[in-house]
Amino acid sequence: MAYIQGEPRNQTSLFPVSIDELIPADHLVRVIDAYVARIDLKVLGFDRSEPKVNGRPPYNPADLLKLYLYGYFYQIRSSRRLEAECQRNVEVMWLLNRLAPDFKTIADFRRDNTVAFSATCRAFVQFCRGAGLVKGDLVAIDGSKFRAVASNRRHVSIKHLKRDLEKLDQRIARYLASLDESDENESAEKIDTNKVKEALSRLQSKRANNLTGQALMEELGLSQIIVGEDEAKMMRAPQGNFAGYNVQSAVDEEHGLIVHHEVTQDSDDRRQLAPMATAVQQVLDQEDVTVTADAGYSNGEQFQACDDAGITAIVPLNRENRSAENALFPxxxxxxxxxxxxxxxxxxxxxxxxxxxxxxxxxxxxxxxxxxxxxxxxxxxxxxRTLKRHPNEAAFERMTKRLNANPDMMLRRKSTVEHPFGNLKQWALGTGRFLLRQLQGAKAEMALAVTSYNLKRTINILGTRRLLEMLA
Ligand code: SF4
Structure with missing residues (x-):
């Protein structure tokens, strides 16, 4: 019995198939193409958004933006892999009209347009807002730690350097003592003085490096640094500390779209509530905003700042019971x-x-x-009995009242914000690790990942055909 046969490779066709015929009418690449066609790249701040009069023409930033949106949608983030996709992937060929930029051009575009990617992300949120997909009734804020391009072994702190210096001093002292002993007591066990001197010289050199490092860090006002990725910070996480960034995101309850995100160097969420909530006010252009977050955001100053800005924040309190030892009435x-x-x-x-x-x-x-x-x-x-009143106690009391009036708020928060983060880490960023170095690189990657996430959500909500109609 014969097998199913394909078309012979060398067969020619009277009416050759165009690339467009290979792409279904409701394919993602048509959405990316339509979306990029409707945004103003110059307003968003893309380099070379106006072609040069003289010289070799550059690639159109619109084409490279389309390539990156496609790449982050399908977890293809490396510039070399994107270069390969341009040469072998029919969908990318359609999207870029068969252009095939080299990996350096692709990488340079991402490096040079970090701010414009954030603006593109905001522009897509505005589109979703206009399409009625973002209501702005309740926004849930959460943070998650993403790994930087650095191993934990590259982490240096003044504390570690001082501890190492102590150990070095002890080793140097031991070697010096053995040399003295050998000089003074001829009957002592014979040691190879040349080898000891070599070892001593290596230790002295390490000691000098250690002191130089301490002096440099003190001069720069740094208590810790990740060598090679000096803008990343050590992040506390349940699976252990690592070098990375703390990504904050604000998710609209209506459809789980991310309305704002920020890549921060602060490992602690306690200082993030008011900055994120006020940014949401600006993005949504809406004064009356209700935000919620988990107890990790509990901070009287932040609560007060939200109250002052007219933001209704609902966050569980995370306060130690200072009087637990000698008092029973809370x-x-x-x-x-x-x-x-x-x-x-x-x-x-x-x-x-x-x-x-x-x-x-x-x-x-x-x-x-x-x-x-x-x-x-x-x-x-x-x-x-004694009581202590926090400077922002009134803000804590108002928060307690709001929490009591909204007993289901933590459930709503959880169901709103935790799904997007899981998706961003595993779907958009693969391993939850950035590929680009430094804060700007992390911001560029996160803006592309969030835009792709929102695009995917929008397709799931509306369907490709409806979205294409709205983008037309
Ligand atoms: S009188 Fe003193 S002990 Fe009694 S309830 Fe008041 S504070 Fe507590």
Whole structure:
């Protein structure tokens, strides 16, 4: 029995098939082509968005942008792999009209247009907003750590250098002692003094390098540095610390589209709530914004900054129970009176302001009142109950009220924001590791990854045909 046969390779055709006929009408490349055709590359800040009058004509930035959007959509991020796709992939041939730029041209384009990629990402969010896909009713903020192009062994800190210096000094002292012993006591075990001197010289040279490194870092005001990727920082993560960046993203609840993202060097999410929320206000051009985040964002100053900017933030509090050891009633059981700047305890006694330390106010109950109180066993084991009020306590109290009024908010946050991050790490960025060095490189890659993610979401929501109609 015969097998299914293909077409003979050398067969010619009376009516040759065009590349366009090979690309289905609802293919992704048609969406990328239509989207790039409708954006103004000059306004977005792309290099060479106007062709030169003289000299060799450059590649059109629109073609290279299309290539990168396609690449990040299919996890092809390396410039050499993109060069290969131009030569063998019919979809890319269609998208670029059979242009085949070399890898250096492709890599230079990404390196030179980092800011323009972020603008392109924002432009796509604006398109989604205009298409009614971004409502802006609730935006969930979250952060995730992405690895930089550096191994942990390249991490140097003043603390490590000082520890190494101590060890070097101990080794040098041991070698010197053995040399002295050999000189003074002829009956001592014979050592090869030449070898010891060589080893000593190597250690002295390491010691000099160590001291130079410490001096340089101190002069530059650095406490740590990743050699070769000096803008990356050590990030704390459940799987262990690594050199990388902390990527913040704000996701709209309606369809899970990322409305804003930021690549930061700060490992801690506690300083990110207000900057992200105000950026969302600007992107959505909407004053009245409600944002939510997990307890890692709990910070009184940030809560106050959101309140001041008219942003409704809903974030669980992450506060240590400072009085857990000697008090049993939580602070929430005490009612604060802003008029008299005092607290009233569950037994109706007043706790008055006693002192202010680093912005925190301390309130004390009268020892005589506590001494005769029937509730003392449930309140304090000290002579009298004390309370500490944070400088932004009012913001914490407002946050507690909002949390109590929205008991399902953490569930909504989780279902909104965690899916996009999983996708970005595994789908768009493959291993969750950047390919480009330094902050600008990481920003360029993240902007392309987020644009591709949003494009994919939009196709899933609307379907390719509907999206193509809207882009026309
Ligand atoms: S122990 Fe003092 S502070 Fe506590 S409930 Fe009694 S009177 Fe109030």
């Amino acid at each position: 602070q929430a059981e005490f009612k604060y009176d802003p008029e008299t700047d005092s607290y009233r305890c569950p037994a109706g006694q007043v706790l008055i302001l006693k002192s202010i330390n680093k912005g925190s106010a301390n309130y004390h109950a009268q020892a005589s009142a506590c001494g005769g109180c029937a509730l003392k066993g449930s309140c304090t084991r000290a002579r009298h």
